[in-house]
Amino acid sequence: MGGQPVSPRDLEELSHRDADWAGLKALVTGLGVSGFAAADALLQHGAAVVVVDAGSSTARERQETQAGILGIMGADVRIGPEHVAGWPDGLDVDVVVTSPGWPPHHPVLAEAQRRGIPVWSEVELAWRLRPLTGAAPWIAITGTNGKTTTVQLVETILRAAGLRAIAVGNVGTPILDAVQHPEPFDVIAVELSSFQLHFTHSMAPAASAVLNLAPDHLDWHGSLEAYAADKARIYERTKLACVYNVQDPRTETMVEEADVQEGCRAIGFTLGTPGRSMVGLVEDVLADRAFTEQRATSAVEIGTLEDLEHASGGTVTPPPHLVANALAAAALTRAVGIQPAEVREGLRAFRTDAHRTAVVAQVDGVTWVDDSKATNPHAAQAALAAYPSIVWVAGGQLKGADVDELVAGVADQLRAVVLVGVDRAQIAASVARHAPDVPVHDLGVTDHGDMEALARLMDDVVARSAQEARAGDVVLLSPAAASLDMFPSYGSRGDAFSAAVHRRLGTGGDGTGSQGTGEQG
Incomplete structure (x- = not known):
């Protein structure tokens, strides 16, 4: 040329x-x-x-x-x-x-x-700028929710196995930075959004996964079908294993329709008992029936729910969506040769990022949880499913999403609902239809970027939530909506909530009481 x-x-x-x-x-x-x-x-x-x-x-x-x-x-x-x-x-x-x-x-x-x-x-x-020989294999992950947690779990497991690994892509670090790093990586774990996949044509990952599928970003894609088609692109040309969600049959269909490389396997992950070529849950054991020679008759233990204790804040049983993410990460890493003991070590070492079902404080039997990362109804459903009695803090920009199915599914778990944000009326109407006896507090919306006003709003949110909460309840910020109507990001929304909790309860950043007793100061 x-x-x-x-x-x-x-x-x-x-x-x-x-x-x-x-x-x-x-x-x-x-x-x-x-x-x-x-x-x-x-x-x-x-x-x-x-x-x-x-x-x-x-x-x-x-x-x-x-x-x-x-x-x-x-x-x-x-x-x-x-x-x-x-x-x-x-x-x-x-x-x-x-x-x-x-x-x-x-x-x-x-x-x-x-x-x-x-x-x-x-x-x-980035794929085209890999070296001609010795390029690090990619483990590619997409889905409506859980991508970041899963790609970070993959990174942690790979590092526990002694590999030089990095999580990149939609998680924050540009893929190009990793590909061109002067010290080559052994494996690159890539979080991919549907936006990124739309114009990706030649990527051939070692292992790939679609974690789940729910309506999101339809304003960008135009339809659910187009959104799903872009997600499915991640399976194309996969070399070793296409990992799918047994609880979401659409992901298995994507694998069946993908043009993969010869010898690539379909591996399911499930919160139920795993069948052959699956990883799943047997009581409290994470079990692998996919990457063991005896998979026809037995499974290999790759961890337990207790191994995820630190990942879930160390105070609550791991929520189902975190367990599902761990199983997906285990399947992906087992596909590239990671041993069961190394998977377990990685699960034990993992810590969930801020704003993903993060326990803020526990006082007087009430647990305060920041799940501000739940920027769509599907993500909020995953968090709400983890707790039996909830004071739900919700609202923001719904981006055209429908919340009826979400509210109907959790109606029996709601103690009260506290709403903020531009689309709060849509959530309030859904609560009125499906949980008419649940108290709803509509606290309005504050102009974007006025952080002092937003702090006062969050103080009001926490005060109303505290009035409604009883011992055994969880006050859950899981908005089911984007934050940009008021906050610069979902992170700043979560930070404002956490700060307001600590102000009211007199707790420090470790979630304990001012005297370290866990009681209100």
């Missing part, structure tokens, strides 16, 4: 980092974390790069810094809404590398596809 225009056929040759990338003309859409990483990687390999972004008032300083760095490296960076309203004037490129936030119907991407210009995700670019 050597600096000449790249034809579509030439793009097929760009399948590893040692190929001749010089002369490639690339348009990178979006100047977020993944967009910056993609532009940086392309420039380092000699490509000519144009970057476009609408610009962001909240991230202006970061974008200006990134644009300056890329400009020094030789990129043409164009920031402003006029640069993304349609195809950039006079632009001739061979490939578009797009960021996850850009839907396929975006004017720039739609025009690229109309012109026959290939569109890659940053995941596709």
